[in-house]
Amino acid sequence: MLPAVRPARLTVTGFQGMPLSDEVRSLYRFGIFELEAYTGELRRNGVKLKLQDQPYQVLLKLLEQAGQTVTREQLRSTLWPADTFVDFETGLNTTIRRLRETLGDSAENPAFIETVPKRGYRFIAPVTPPYSEPESVVDKTGPGRRVRLSTVGAFLILALLSAGFGLRHWSAAASLPARVLEFAQLTSDGQAKQGRLVSDGSRIYFSEILPVGQILAQVSAKGGETTTIPTAVSNPRPADISPDGTELLILSGGSSKDEEAHGSTLWILPVAGGSARPVGNVLATDALWGERAETIVYCNGHNVYVVNRDGSNPRNLLTVSGHVQSLRWSPNRQVLRFTAATRDMGGTSSIWEASSNGAGLREVVPGLSGSAVCCGAWLAGSDDFLFQWTRAGRTDLWELPGNRSILHPSPIRLTAGPMNLSEPTASGAPNEAFVVGSIPRAELVKYVPQEAQLVPYLSGISAEGVEASRDGQWLAYTLFPEGTLWRSNLAGTERVQLSFPPMRAFLPRWSPDGKQIAFMGTTAGDHWTTYMIPAEGGVARQMIPGNDETADATWMPDNKSIVFGPWKGGESRGIKVLDLNTNQVSPLPGATEIWSPRTSPDGRYIAALSQQDSKMMLFDARTQKWEELCAHYTGYPNWSRDSQFLYFQDWNRGSEYPSRVVRIRIPDRKLETERI
Template sequence: MIKSMTHLFHIPMQTPIANSRLTFGLYEVDLQAGELWKAGFRIKLQGQPFKVLTALLERPGQVVTREELQLRLWGKDTVVDFDHSLGTAINKIREALGDSAENPRFIETLARRGYRFIAPVGYVPAEGTPQPVSEPDKEAASTESAAPALAAIGVQADSRSSVVPVIQTSTARPLWWAIASVALVSVAVAGYLAGTSRATTAPPHITQITHDGHLAPSVNTIENHMASATDGVRLFAPTLENGHAGLAAVSLSGGSVTPMSIPPEVASPALGNISPDGSQLLLRDHLSPESEQPLWIVPTLGGSALRVGNILAHDATWMPDGKEILYAIGNDLYLTHLTGNKPELYASLPGRAFWLRWEPNGKLLRFSMIDPISHTLSLWQLAASDRRPEPVLAGFSNPSSECCGVWANGGRTFVFQSSHGGNTDLWKLSGESTKNPVRLTDGPLEFQSPVAAPNGSRVFFLGVDARSELERVTPNGELVPEKGFLSSAVRVDYTRDGKWVAWTDSAGQLWRANASGEEKLLLTPDTFDVFLAHWSPDGSRLALMAREPGKAWQIYLVGANGNDLAPLLQESRNAADPSWSPDGQSLVFGRINDAMGKENASRTLHIFHLKTNQMEQVPASDGLFSPRWSPDGHYIAALTLDQRQVKLYDVADHTWKALSVPSGADPVWASDSRSLYVHGSLVPAQPIYRVSIPDGHVQEIVRLADSRENDAVDYVFGGLTQDNTPLIRARIFAGNFYSLDLK
């Protein structure tokens, strides 16, 4: 909310001078030295792009026209290919900042007009440099009047302050404008504070620890929340390398990342927590999408894995004494002794708990819960004395997004993550208090998964900076980048005639354009999170799997021009993966597969008939999901919920058979229906298979894990081109660890 207010109101203050340092998020621009820095590390940026960035930073929130940039950078008498040069400069800036034209965090493109820097910008004048003051009486009045409003949002408005939240290029504004601006800000801040109980303060200094970008972030779409832990010397964190999940030990002194040797019994480790003495990790295997998995104990210094009884759980933690383990299964918490005693019911909850964290004195447990329908997150707690669960911070965000809290400062502070205005940041509560949380971070990265140092006031956390590129598979099995307008696409679908293409991007937006990239159009509102979309056979509309904030995944229909967006079903449960019949009169769909917030209802496939609004269940489809109807209508392909089998349904004979592939994800039919492509996502080599239909012959098209020089984090099978060439979304950068000191 505060970030959006900086875009609406410009408060007259000092103008930055030539040797100032401009700041935004983790970035700093030294105007005098001509350098760009991120979290203490210099980022290479050439002369012309740096000049363009400087011009945009001088007027944050305002449109800088192409003509202004041309005049400033090249002058009115210089003859250059201006459009190409400016476009190249903007692209280099975005590359340096990890920004994107489709989903900008910093630089917004305004077609045929210019560019606008959309993130909040501050500046720190060079030490000992006097700050220029224009029209001192007016500026003093405006600054003094603004002080109460600015103090309310954690900004020092004193004229001697060296940090300014918003840069204003002109200080010679009339007094009435200064008063009006301050009044508007005061009203907005007063409304903001009156509408919530949360307090804010200036964010503390953030230090970057790692730099390779291969730490695994949480994925809210599948309720996969990746925990880390520390023994005070190292961080133990989940990593992704070429689609393979693992654990790494991160040195807190130098940031080096060393992969851990995890016993083969735990093929895809997910970390629950570390023992109180810092010597053992509590792990579970999440190779399978099934939520309940065996628990294992592994020494932090390496060694064999010890199975914790015959327990299956979706999360677990150590009890404060280090002799017992508390684990979550279904909606219950159970306690088990390491000596092998029979587990005992500890507490029954109103939902599925994860991220279990005890207060150091062992008196209070705080944990997170997921609603499997709305996919919302919430914080809960229970006292060891009565074991009665109660919510923490109910109504703090809408929809609720609080999770993943840790006790810090010896239990005097509780740090958690929460999403507001589209960004995920860290917040803190004072000890056992459940009121007046204070924001610790303010973007631009997504900050999540906090870890508290066992001693002291330091908190570590993940900063998510996901970057990916779409690549196509060459005939000899190599991956080459897909250039042009589809470069940022995740999932792609072409019309049957190949003239139009629709795609989802990393922000969950749905776009369409013609095959050459012209007539590009956003088809869904910004509030929608679209997972995938498929064209109808005649190309007139699309069926999509999407959700609105705080609601279940649903199937929607939308016209090719973005018109008539409407849900297909009137249900309060999740629906997924719509696929068209060849005549365009019916859709087959399924449900989402198992996750931490699993639904209790059964998962089967259904066919919805658009003319009659009638729905029928596909025979013998219990335990299947992700259906795909072949273009000729003869078959429906689907996956088992554990993704270990791909099955084929003969529509005429009403029979199923299993295909001979070891695992499958994201099935896609070739345009002639004679083959089915699937991603072997559970296979270490990450292959793309082509299965001949109906004989079932399997051919390996590419091994994704071997196709790059070990620089990919993971892969998504994004679809096929018009000529049935596989498209792969390769994520090349995910997240790094950062820290801050609560003092």
């Protein structure tokens, strides 16, 4: 079996080894520029500039040793591991050129970066490093955000260990941009956390992920030891706390696709201890206390309802076209905001609001293709609204200013990495909130059937999308979260980097003859298409003609054509076939509402996913017909080398997390569970 990706536990530390518990002031100043080392943000006269990862790493290295020569070998070790086979000279020269272009600098007449012949480079401009400024500098920088971080873990599909944070900021004048200045860690129990954070100002409540399932936990808003809240409710997750802080609304169960569609049981749990009481027969995907906690507002499907706290007298408050989630009250409880999401392939999410009686429904943050907005919260005593925006594989915090003099205020981005930040919730104190942050890492493992366990593979590198060549001699994979494409032998040596920023690569696929690698790629961050690159290295070229977003290229055994589908965030529909000799594209019969194809090694079948419910489908090339293999919510199909088995992930297991790996025996269509 090919190597897989499993959850990896990490010790969460700040960027460049700085502990998150420190009050981070990682701002370098030089000339009209500022580099925020923690977030990787470069600003010129306060305006953010685009800075790619490798130029950023070089700039930070030069600033850390300002006035000293940084050798090319030092920069090489910073950018590439020791066993990396790459055209180092060209790669570094390109990185230095891009950095100089960003700074408006030149090699001939340098103002910032001086070339030291035959040795390296030196940063020659005066630099004000972090921690060298008096405390008053924070006030002199003008409006901004101070962030206090707390460790609350969260597992994503590639197993992310997350850290939960408290975020403190000072209200900004409308003409000045908001920005994050400081971070502080609040918890350090090392357990993964999931879903919403709920706070009464003195405590933070959340759900932790353990091997036996989810539990309800709490921690002081000032940080400290995490404690468990006992309850007989299975897999509890908090939704809201009553205005007087005595009762929690909790949902039973995880976040499976079945529960997203039909809702989970809603309960009332006393904070001081005692048995949870169900709210009648209510099934909800999210819930909030109504005024004075006599009523409850909850959502399910396309509707928002109001019900008495005992579950009686349910009535519809409003209906929207999307699926409603992430309900939030304004501080005065007169406005209700929520996320409305579409679940079809290429779907988006947007943030809407209505008055407390359901009137005045309007969209406040529109959705964009290839991205998702979600899960906002008003700051206490403020009209400013924080929310998360996921795009190009990362999640950041944004703010929608509460300036009532502007009919449609524009959102302002607050963070830009290296951490994903999400699930903001007000702390109860003025201008303070808590958020969840994650540092993405993966561990590459392989399954050993004889031992029935997963063991690290290639030293457990942080990689994904691994595929072996047909002759079994080579591997292709992408590093996570960097998104660079690599090739190595089965032992992980003879490594060659095939793609470089700004290209992000995903899901490489070997050609049958082992000479080419097809992969999904993007250089713009949100427009994915299919590329092909020589396995020995070279220039990647776009395979599919036109401007459609495409994905999941899979080779036919004759090496003369590929089958591909639409990118999930794009507008294209259906699975198509590209003839590599004529460059002509033709649709696959009956595949208009299907995506994510995988051809079997013998060319007889094509496995794919249905657009609507992500069911596993099978196309028979002989009969030219489709059949449903599995009605579960599935993903990432992969064939055995003899085409007798189809492996895939199954997310239809209630609250169990992560997903299980199953396989279907093709001759008799029998579903079997892989014991991983």
